[in-house]
Amino acid sequence: RKLRWLWRAPLLASLAGIAYVGWGVYEERNPGPQVEPDPSKKTLVVLGTGWGSVSLLKKLDTEHYNVIVISPRNYFLFTPLLPSCTTGLIEHRSIMEPIRTILRHKKANVKFYEAEASSVDPERKVVRVLDTSEIRGDVIETEIPYDMLVVGVGAENATFGIPGVREHTCFLKEIGDAQRIRKKIMDCVETAAFKGQSQEEIDRLLHMVVVGGGPTGVEFAGELQDFFEEDIKKLIPDIADRFRVTLIEALPNVLPSFSKQLIEYTESTFKEEKIDIMTKTMVKKVTDKTVEAEISKPDGSREKITLPYGLLVWATGNAVRPVVKDLMDRIPAQKDSRRGLAVNEYLVVQGTRDIWAVGDCAVAGYAPTAQVASQEGNFLAGLFNNMARTEVLEQRVRELSGSLNLQPGNAAEISKEIEEHERQLRRIKDIKPFHYSHQGSLAYIGSEKAVADVSWFNGNLASGGSLTFLFWRSAYLSMCFSTRNRLLVINDWVKSKLFGRDVSRE
Ligand code: FAD
Ligand code: NAI
Incomplete structure (x- = not known):
């Protein structure tokens, strides 16, 4: 009897594997309906569709922000298998994932612009973007305002100025x-x-x-x-x-x-x-x-x-991308940084208030790898989700405190609710700094x-x-x-x- 089960185990494992793949395919083809962004929420602009930015977008609860993604590349690229594409061992489309597919699976709608960020003005809180694709419309350059900005534009190739x-x-x-x-x-x-x-x-x-x-x-x-x-x-x-x-x-x-x-x-x-x-x-x-x-x-x-x-x-x-170099030149606190945007332990760009950086364009003391970039993106998603939840809870505490005088009969119940929210707030606010594993x-x-x-x-x-x-x-x-x-x-x-x-x- 035991032997019969042993014989069946591989069959069951294969069926489970097929069911898993089948579910993955079904999910990819049938995303649920998306909610429209709320204009009263903060605008979060994300630059880039690489390891850092996409890890952030994957985990971010997009319903808490008006999210705008800007990148000249409308796909995510799985770089570790890129060398295999040079010989045709792997076809290039096998390691590309369209950003539109990724964003379509988010709960709330996210805007995507296929364009390059040419500069960031931290004073006016705007990003200047340029359509660099072959086909251009009437408008090829515009400004996008942000409340919060994540720079995840990666790096370019170092040539050290060597001729040729x-x-x-x-x-x-x-x-x-x-x-x-x-x-x-x-x-x-x-x-x-x-x-x-x-x-x-x-x-x-x-x-x-x-x-x-x-x-x-x-x-x-x-x-x-x-x-x-x-x-x-x-x-x-x-x-x-x-x-x-x-x-x-x-x-x-x-x-x-x-x-x-x-x-x-x-x-x-x-x-x-x-x-x-x-x-x-x-x-x-x-x-x-x-x-x-x-x-x-x-x-x-x-x-x-x-x-x-x-x-x-x-x-x-x-080497550092021009848009990053330009931003570094505008921030006095970045004057000693050479390899990219120096960030603190919460990945906030030093010398700024609402700008974060992830991946190869950020200098956080780690090697420029996909592993680091994706962990940084994950961390920021958690941070932003927490920040949004904090705001909701604080708003609720304000509302409850206001209603205390109006409903003296329910004072005990309301105070209990306030206490519970404050406890949650303390827990959420106790966010640990980024730690790379x-x-x-x-x-x-x-x-x-x-x-x-x-x-x-x-x-x-x-x-x-x-x-x-x-x-x-x-x-x-x-x-x-x-x-x-x-x-x-x-x-x-x-x-x-x-x-x-x-x-x-x-
Ligand atoms: P990227 O993934 O490079 O993404 C940058 C994004 O920003 C892109 O979407 C780009 O189009 C966009 N962008 C560029 N300029 C602008 C602009 N002006 N405005 C808006 N968007 C812009 N790491 C590992 O850990 N393991 C590996 O096996 C590995 N293999 C690799 C193999 C190769 C061939 C290469 C080149 C790298 C490899 N790496 C590996 C390193 C890894 O790919 C990088 O560290 C990682 O891609 C960094 O992620 P990122 O998000 O910072 O940048
Ligand atoms: P790298 O910076 O790791 O290596 C570049 C090498 O070029 C250095 O060893 C340097 O000494 C050499 N070099 C520089 N100038 C030279 C010159 N003029 N003449 C001869 N040699 C010269 O760059 P790489 O390989 O592109 O990797 C970039 C980042 O991506 C790294 O952090 C790396 O860890 C990561 N990566 C990781 C991979 C993996 O884990 N499998 C695969 C590819 C990249």
Whole structure:
């Protein structure tokens, strides 16, 4: 009898899984009716539709505010799987979630404007916005007043003013970047395979250079080598021995934020995968076909090198966006801040009253990661929900106190109610400051291997390899925004495994 149940367990688990997915799909397709915003409530303007802003919007009780979202991107992007889009392992739409779908599931209607915030005036409490899309109407620029403002505009790519970077390299931050890289990889490969191409030119075209050995550069290099080994090599064997990936890093090692053991594991895995790592090498200049760098030698001397390349991906971290820089310049208390808007422990922008900042544009003492941004967004949602509830309770206490004289017969009952509300108020007002809880770091390093530095009870667990790769895949799958995203990503993984990546160049 026991055995019969054991046999049935997987069946029941599968049915429960199907029911869960079915419910997710039904919910997504059938959002309930929305209430219209109340004009007497405060206007909360949220800039950006990235990790910070969307986590805030997900948890925010929108019926308490008039919420307006402004972003040039009308979707949320699940960045951890972006490197997989550069080779077509995952199709880009699988990791995008339309902001309209997200907002349609809120209890109260939220306004969305697809536009860029060009400046914020903290004195007049207005945001200047600009429609930067291809199709423009009569009005392309306007001002949006706010009572409360959340800045979650992320960061842009750091170039450190190095000549040629903006003109000749590809970044890896947005969907458009991944599409550009995917196209360019195949362009280099097809051009290298062109009849009569010189050997020297074939070597240049098939030399893929990645600058920056942080997690973005490492993950991209791993995905690129996989693409070559699993697909390109099989489809175009003539160029099989010419394809090369080089990763250039200025520091003595790659993945500086990971533990020493995982850095060594990554470097030895790259060696097996035939990815060249050049550490202590600082890129100084980029031209349309070459990259110039300086190697620091152990004896203190420096050597200048010039490498010809076909594709160059620039992944050297973050820089402050112009709208954030402009806002910082307007606030005297921000004059010493360099990497973004300095915030206090409640994420209030220092030197302002009604402006908060989340994610990569905020300096709160944490690394610029999705994990930090989403926890900050969650925290702000809780804070704003509490602030709204406080206002409702305080209003009710004022009303009850006023009615005490008018209804002396009910005085005891009213006093009890006031007491209860005041107790709730004390509890709500006792809001703890933001505290970041680090769950760990994960990175894909190619050939179905990943590295993980995970918090484990009160310690740290470092692991790397194929099992960690399965953990990496399941962790990111569970973190995908919606059931739709999860299904699409699984579909892409299965499709690529069975039929290979799609190498057609759109
Ligand atoms: P973003 O997510 O970048 O969102 C910014 C939003 O603001 C966007 O919607 C943008 O369109 C909008 N915006 C820009 N300018 C304006 C403007 N002027 N006005 C209004 N809106 C504007 N972190 C991890 O923790 N784990 C990972 O595995 C991981 N993988 C990554 C992989 C890649 C390839 C990259 C590039 C990053 C990765 N990160 C990862 C880092 C993570 O993506 C960022 O830390 C996170 O996106 C920051 O969230 P954010 O909300 O601050 O900014
Ligand atoms: P990063 O700042 O982590 O790394 C950039 C690297 O480029 C640095 O190691 C730096 O030394 C190097 N560099 C800078 N200038 C250089 C030059 N001229 N020549 C050679 N090397 C140079 O940037 P990255 O990887 O884009 O990550 C940004 C943020 O996003 C980080 O906080 C990171 O943790 C997070 N992220 C996390 C991921 C994950 O957890 N899997 C994946 C991708 C990003």
